[in-house]
Amino acid sequence: MIxxxxxxxxxxxxxxxxxxxxxxxxxxxxxxAICISSYSSKNNEVNARYVNLKFVSGKEFIFFSxxxxxxxxxxxxxxxISACFYWSSTDTQIRMKAYVEQTSKEYNxxxxxxxxxxxxxxxxxxxxxxxxxxxxxxxxxxxMILENNDLTKCPEYWGGFxxxxxxxxxxxxxxxxxxxxxxxxxxxxxxxxxFLQS
Amino acid sequence: MIxxxxxxxxxxxxxxxxxxxxxxxxxxxxxxAICISSYSSKNNEVNARYVNLKFVSGKEFIFFSxxxxxxxxxxxxxxxISACFYWSSTDTQIRMKAYVEQTSKEYNxxxxxxxxxxxxxxxxxxxxxxxxxxxxxxxxxxxMILENNDLTKCPEYWGGFxxxxxxxxxxxxxxxxxxxxxxxxxxxxxxxxxFLQS
Numbered sequence: 001m002i003x004x005x006x007x008x009x010x011x012x013x014x015x016x017x018x019x020x021x022x023x024x025x026x027x028x029x030x031x032x033a034i035c036i037s038s039y040s041s042k043n044n045e046v047n048a049r050y051v052n053l054k055f056v057s058g059k060e061f062i063f064f065s066x067x068x069x070x071x072x073x074x075x076x077x078x079x080x081i082s083a084c085f086y087w088s089s090t091d092t093q094i095r096m097k098a099y100v101e102q103t104s105k106e107y108n109x110x111x112x113x114x115x116x117x118x119x120x121x122x123x124x125x126x127x128x129x130x131x132x133x134x135x136x137x138x139x140x141x142x143x144m145i146l147e148n149n150d151l152t153k154c155p156e157y158w159g160g161f162x163x164x165x166x167x168x169x170x171x172x173x174x175x176x177x178x179x180x181x182x183x184x185x186x187x188x189x190x191x192x193x194x195f196l197q198s
Numbered sequence: 199m200i201x202x203x204x205x206x207x208x209x210x211x212x213x214x215x216x217x218x219x220x221x222x223x224x225x226x227x228x229x230x231a232i233c234i235s236s237y238s239s240k241n242n243e244v245n246a247r248y249v250n251l252k253f254v255s256g257k258e259f260i261f262f263s264x265x266x267x268x269x270x271x272x273x274x275x276x277x278x279i280s281a282c283f284y285w286s287s288t289d290t291q292i293r294m295k296a297y298v299e300q301t302s303k304e305y306n307x308x309x310x311x312x313x314x315x316x317x318x319x320x321x322x323x324x325x326x327x328x329x330x331x332x333x334x335x336x337x338x339x340x341x342m343i344l345e346n347n348d349l350t351k352c353p354e355y356w357g358g359f360x361x362x363x364x365x366x367x368x369x370x371x372x373x374x375x376x377x378x379x380x381x382x383x384x385x386x387x388x389x390x391x392x393f394l395q396s
Contacts, residue, residue, distance in 0.1 A: 029286035037235035037246040037280060046244060048235040048280040050291050050369075082235060082246040088227035088286070093248050122375055126395065134393060135378055142376055171248075177320055178340055180333055195332060197324065 002032050005057040011191055012168040012184040013059065019092050019170060026089035034063070037082040038074035047074065048082075060162040061096075062103065064111070066126040067157045075100050081163060091173035096165040103160030112154035120151045123158045169196070200230050203255040209389055210366040210382035211257065217290050217368060224287035232261070235280040236272035245272065246280075258360040259294075260301065262309070264324040265355045273298050279361060289371035294363040301358030310352035318349045321356045367394070 002020065007013055024031055037048040049071065055062040061083065065072065075081065079101065085094040112120060125145050168184040181196040200218065205211055222229055235246040247269065253260040259281065263270065273279065277299065283292040310318060323343050366382040379394040 030284075030289065033284050033286065035233040035235075035246060035282050035284065037233075037244045039237050039244045044276075045278055045295065046235045046237045046276075046280045047295065048233060048246060048282045049293055050282065050284045078242075078244075080243055082244045084233050084246045084248065086228075086231050086233070086248045086284075088231065091228065095247055097243065097245065119375055138393070138395060139376060177317055178337060195336070197336060 002053050003055050005055055007056055008059045010059070011193070012165070013056070015170055015182075015184075016056070016094065016168070019087075019090070019094060023087035023090045023092055026087075028087045028089040031087065033085075035084045035086075036063075036071065037084075038071050039078045039080075040070070040074045041077045042073070047071070054160075057162075059164050061098070061165070062160050062162050064108075064123075064158070064160050066123075067102065067159060069126075072161075075161065083163060083165070093169075093171035093173075095167075095169040095171070096163075097167040098163035098165040100161050100163040103162050105154075105159070108159035109154045111160065112158075113152050117151040118146070121146045121149065124149050124151070124155055126158060200251050201253050203253055205254055206257045208257070209391070210363070211254070213368055213380075213382075214254070214292065214366070217285075217288070217292060221285035221288045221290055224285075226285045226287040229285060231283075233282045233284075234261075234269065235282075236269050237276045237278075238268070238272045239275045240271070245269070252358075255360075257362050259296070259363070260358050260360050262306075262321075262356070262358050264321075265300065265357060267324075270359075273359065281361060281363070291367075291369035291371075293365075293367040293369070294361075295365040296361035296363040298359050298361040301360050303352075303357070306357035307352045309358065310356075311350050315349040316344070319344045319347065322347050322349070322353055324356060 007017060032052045033050045034053045035048055035050050039046055051063045053061055053063050079099050081098055081100050083096040083098060121142060125142055166186040170182045172180040183194045183196060184191045230250045231248045232251045233246055233248050237244055249261045251259055251261050277297050279296055279298050281294045281296060323340055364384040368380045370378040381392045381394060382389045
């Protein structure tokens with residue numbers, strides 16, 4: 001589930017919410033899974049991964065991760081990303097291009113304090129994407145953190161990322177394969193609406 | 199559905215097929231939907247979109263599209279891409295990094311000739327991502343092509359893209375959130391297997 005908080009009244013945000021609700025009503029599983037694509041200027045490589053989108057707050061889309069992860073390093077050097085949902089329950093695709101930044105320490109601490117303690121143990125452990133010897137090693141590390149750490153204190157290396165789209169595309173599959181594609185592009189302080197070919 | 203054809207015996211390909219079959223057995227809808235991320239060196243932008251993956255042939259993953267589309271232009275200038283599946287039926291994510299190229303004209307023509315004629319009308323029409331006035335304009339354009347074109351002849355501007363991964367990550371969500379992440383990286387002519395933290 002995604003939580004909406006003081007959602008922007010601008011048209012693409014309202015369309016987003018409508019499509020989200022349609023897919024939720026169609027019992028979409030893991031509706032919050034979103035593919036985030038970044039560019040590593042260091043490696044000259046595109047990379048992508050799914051994250052769980054937690055909030056849409058005003059015009060900001062927010063998810064949480066480790067600040068030392070490869071994606072975080074990508075964002076620091078190239079703050080433009082792509083973000084895509086695909087909801088099979090309604091055959092709906094939503095594509096966004098956006099700029100991403102870290103949320104504030106205060107925001108992270110407030111959010112962390114409210115979270116489930118077991119999830120926080122994972123966040124503390126999340127020197128993410130570093131190699132380990134086995135899944136068993138991971139589990140024993142986790143147990144140790146659960147016992148020995150303050151699970152209410154947000155570590156410096158963990159927190160939110162907020163991205164604000166400058167481009168939306170809403171795609172709907174149709175049985176005819178004559179798919180519907182509508183775009184919203186932010187130009188000169190307004191959203192320009194368009195259609196694309198199938 | 200994805201068709202497998204003379205699939206590589208190398209380990210990550212076999213793992214891929216196993217996870218595919220598990221998700222298919224769990225009744226995953228639109229299992230062929232894959233998020234393809236590209237980098238536009240012209241715009242210095244990452245972009246991503248879902249396509250339908252049609253084949254895994256040997257070591258090549260194959261989908262079809264318009265060769266004049268924005269993604270095709272991205273691929274020409276930067277042939278490295280990211281490709282991600284997320285199958286909610288089994289909470290499975292598969293991440294790949296790969297190099298992409300066009301399939302041959304002969305391959306495209308042979309495939310095109312076997313396809314449904316209505317789909318071919320769409321392919322002929324697919325000067326993809328160019329703006330149109332309305333969804334209705336799109337529909338009337340489609341009807342005209344259905345009546346007036348040779349629907350067995352593959353247009354020059356349409357065909358396959360084949361990508362060959364040099365990196366695989368298999369991610370499985372667990373109720374504990376202690377997720378399982380296994381990687382295969384192609385280095386010095388062999389696949390190096392590893393685990394990542396959750």
